[in-house]
Amino acid sequence: xxxxxxxxxxxxxxxxxxxxxxxxxxxxxxxxxxxxxxxxxxxxxxxxxxxxxxxxxxxxxxxxxxxxxxxxxxxxxxxxxxxxxxxxxxxxxxxxxxxxxxxxxxxxxxxxxxxxxxxxxxxxxxxxxxxxxxxxxxxxxxxxxxxxxxxxxxxxxxxxxxxxxxxxxxxxxxxxxxxxxxxxxxxxxxxxxxxxxxxxxxxxxxxxxxxxxxxxxxxxxxxxxxxxxxxxxxxxxxxxxxxxxxx
Numbered sequence: 339x340x341x342x343x344x345x346x347x348x349x350x351x352x353x354x355x356x357x358x359x360x361x362x363x364x365x366x367x368x369x370x371x372x373x374x375x376x377x378x379x380x381x382x383x384x385x386x387x388x389x390x391x392x393x394x395x396x397x398x399x400x401x402x403x404x405x406x407x408x409x410x411x412x413x414x415x416x417x418x419x420x421x422x423x424x425x426x427x428x429x430x431x432x433x434x435x436x437x438x439x440x441x442x443x444x445x446x447x448x449x450x451x452x453x454x455x456x457x458x459x460x461x462x463x464x465x466x467x468x469x470x471x472x473x474x475x476x477x478x479x480x481x482x483x484x485x486x487x488x489x490x491x492x493x494x495x496x497x498x499x500x501x502x503x504x505x506x507x508x509x510x511x512x513x514x515x516x517x518x519x520x521x522x523x524x525x526x527x528x529x530x531x532x533x534x535x536x537x538x539x540x541x542x543x544x545x546x547x548x549x550x551x552x553x554x555x556x557x558x559x560x561x562x563x564x565x566x567x568x569x570x571x572x573x574x575x576x577x578x579x580x581x582x583x584x585x
Contacts, residue, residue: 339395341385342443343419344453344465346429347403347410348374351458357554364554366406373410376454376515378417383519384484385452386418396420400442402435404428408537416524416532427542434547436468441543444473449508450491455480455515463513470511478504482517 349355350370358365373382382399389395399414399422401407411422425438443451451473456463463479470477482501483494491510494503494517524532566574578584 339388339392339450340446340448341388341395341397341450341452342446342448343377343382343385343397343399343414344439344451344469345377345382345399345401345411345414345422346374346435346454346457347371347401347407348457348459355556357556361553361555362551371406371410373414374454374457374459376456376458378414378454379521380514380516380518381452381454381512382414382417382419383522384514385450386522387519388450388486389418398423398446398448400425400439402427402429402438402542411537412532413524415535415537416528417522418528419535421536421538423538423540425540425542430547431549432462432464433468433549434545436465436472437545438542439465439469440472441545442540443469447509451475451509451511453511453513455513466511466513473511476506476510477513478506478510479513481512481514484512484514484518 348371350372353369356365356367357363385397389397397419399411399419401411401422402425403410404426407424411424415422423442425442427434427438429435451469453466453469466479467477478493478495480495480497481493482496483492485492489508490505491508491512492503492505493512494501496502496515564577566577
């Protein structure tokens with residue numbers, strides 16, 4: 339069994355977001371980078387659980403980023419995994435990332451490729467599907483449960499108004515979310531061992547992105563809170579009707 343987990347770095351959820359160069363580039367100044375939670379808490383941990391049941395399984399990690407992602411991928415190795423690959427390129431769009439990972443993963447013939455449902459910065463949820471298409475593999479997104487039965491996977495996923503359960507032969511690509519696994523914290527042994535695990539730098543393939551970013555904009559500032567006295571229900575109704583426009 340060979341498993342590949344796709345890892346991406348994202349700004350910490352408490353980071354103050356700002357842009358530069360006339361709002362055309364994200365400003366990384368002062369930003370603390372973390373492993374994308376969907377990749378870490380669900381995709382990676384579920385892969386680790388599979389390896390714990392089958393110690394012969396090989397678990398690789400991959401990210402598309404520059405050297406500033408090394409601490410992030412080392413933390414992922416501390417959680418679990420045999421070795422990691424860093425494709426040495428700044429991610430330009432979802433297709434670029436998927437194409438770079440596909441070029442690496444294709445010759446390796448992985449049985450399972452896990453991604454997070456989406457990243458918490460761009461929320462694109464596109465890399466998994468594009469990667470599966472490039473590799474010619476089935477893809478299941480929004481997975482909340484993943485089990486192996488021999489060479490078959492049983493995957494439950496969220497759908498509109500309910501839940502769907504699929505059975506599919508390996509190999510495949512799965513986009514994981516809450517429910518697939520539970521968050522783990524690296525222990526001292528894992529942190530120490532991660533220092534000696536291979537982190538291989540791979541030069542990127544010549545791939546043209548399909549999209550380009552024209553500009554960023556912050557959401558409008560939230561309006562102030564208005565307090566209404568309990569003995570003024572008419573005023574509350576007026577505000578809901580004229581300003582909030584909910585009735």
